[in-house]
Amino acid sequence: MSISLEANTRSAELFARAQESVAGGVTSVVRGTSAGWLPYPPMIQRGDGSHLYDVDENEYIDYVLGHGPLILGHRPRNVTQAVAQAILEYGNMFALPYEMEQRVAEKIRERFPSIELVKFSNSGSEATHYAVRLARALTGRDKIIKFEGQYHGWTDATEYSYHPAIKDLGPRTAPRTIPAAAGTPMDYARLVITQPWNDADILRKTLRDHRGEIAAIITEPIMANCGVIPPAPGYLKFLREVTRENDMLLIFDEVITGLRASRGGAQELYDVKPDVTVLAKALGAGFAVAAYGGSRAVMEPVARDEILHAGTYNANVVAMSAANATLDELNKPGTYENLERVSAKLANGVQEIFARAGIPIQVQRVASFFQIYFSPKPIREYRDAAQHADLVKFRKLQVALRKRGVLIYPNGLGRWFLSTAHTNSDIEATLNAVEDSVGEI
Ligand SMILES: Cc1ncc(COP(=O)(O)O)c(C=O)c1O
Numbered sequence: 330m331s332i333s334l335e336a337n338t339r340s341a342e343l344f345a346r347a348q349e350s351v352a353g354g355v356t357s358v359v360r361g362t363s364a365g366w367l368p369y370p371p372m373i374q375r376g377d378g379s380h381l382y383d384v385d386e387n388e389y390i391d392y393v394l395g396h397g398p399l400i401l402g403h404r405p406r407n408v409t410q411a412v413a414q415a416i417l418e419y420g421n422m423f424a425l426p427y428e429m430e431q432r433v434a435e436k437i438r439e440r441f442p443s444i445e446l447v448k449f450s451n452s453g454s455e456a457t458h459y460a461v462r463l464a465r466a467l468t469g470r471d472k473i474i475k476f477e478g479q480y481h482g483w484t485d486a487t488e489y490s491y492h493p494a495i496k497d498l499g500p501r502t503a504p505r506t507i508p509a510a511a512g513t514p515m516d517y518a519r520l521v522i523t524q525p526w527n528d529a530d531i532l533r534k535t536l537r538d539h540r541g542e543i544a545a546i547i548t549e550p551i552m553a554n555c556g557v558i559p560p561a562p563g564y565l566k567f568l569r570e571v572t573r574e575n576d577m578l579l580i581f582d583e584v585i586t587g588l589r590a591s592r593g594g595a596q597e598l599y600d601v602k603p604d605v606t607v608l609a610k611a612l613g614a615g616f617a618v619a620a621y622g623g624s625r626a627v628m629e630p631v632a633r634d635e636i637l638h639a640g641t642y643n644a645n646v647v648a649m650s651a652a653n654a655t656l657d658e659l660n661k662p663g664t665y666e667n668l669e670r671v672s673a674k675l676a677n678g679v680q681e682i683f684a685r686a687g688i689p690i691q692v693q694r695v696a697s698f699f700q701i702y703f704s705p706k707p708i709r710e711y712r713d714a715a716q717h718a719d720l721v722k723f724r725k726l727q728v729a730l731r732k733r734g735v736l737i738y739p740n741g742l743g744r745w746f747l748s749t750a751h752t753n754s755d756i757e758a759t760l761n762a763v764e765d766s767v768g769e770i
Pocket of ligand 1: 396451452453454455457480481482483549554582583584585609610
């Protein structure tokens, strides 16, 4: 199979037309040419299980999976039916409470023992923003610590030092906080102290220097926005201890890892309970829903409406029926074991192919998400990735795979996601495509 990326495809034509009326032709920065979808993104016609079909009738095995939500693949039957039925039976939103909301909250509590009370939002960005606001309200402090290379959504609270240029980084012991987007007030950036991840010594010193100033440490418990970087042994426990010692909150942004790293997220996998957890993506299997929560004591200001949690569409019927059905699907016996089996088969297979070809790579995987770094050494933090991962080689791999019907996110700081819909034959076809692509790298 060879999929054309020429200028005369229907995808190319439609993308050119989109740019006449949709700014940049796409509605999120990760979908367009600047994100690496070159010469144009595939214009999608439909998704089905682990496969995507574009308007030129090309078929792809999809490892982008909507950037993580599609843990059950495209159009999972039970979730789709549950949503359709709920709309037909009740309506799609009330802006008043209803029972399904409690049911989803109860199911979340059952999986995440660190959570006693939750609030729902529509996106990870909103829920993360609320989590930060909650930490500020509880501590009476404005500053937060975040880590280089991590992403917590597009709000002015956290969108700093996402993938900054090496020249802008500043010293490792005191990284600069760099707004990821034009238009962010520098006054807000001053509230964010940036740190390298996986380095306990530097963080310990920073905490000493800023004693009494910091509301929270927010972290992805497994970095999944800089490829995939697991925490160093004991690192999350260290974060738990120092936040307690300094009367700060520990916020786990489990937007990607929650329900994906394991049934109870990264906090279950590494046995560390944060004060606040943010969930989104896999929670709705592709329907827009997010949540944040913590213990009764932590959530008290939210429960008492001191923090004005608002949102016209929060906990709408589509979101809640999707989350309700998704949680049930993920609860089926064998789900995570099967995900682990196909993910290991793919990640190990890729590793072997490059080892045979004599091309040094690092395959860093946790459960059903992984990344390949064209790097001779393991990647432990953003600076490693920026300095050692060959993103040009990665881009070549992505183009070669796309031509062979395998879709991965073009940027080497993204990652591959798997779903319960990926089959052994998908994995075998993907490994054949990788084998076939090696010569083009
Ligand atoms: C770890 C993490 N937090 C927050 C977000 C923001 O979520 P959303 O895109 O739903 O606003 C993302 C999105 O990719 C994410 O990966």
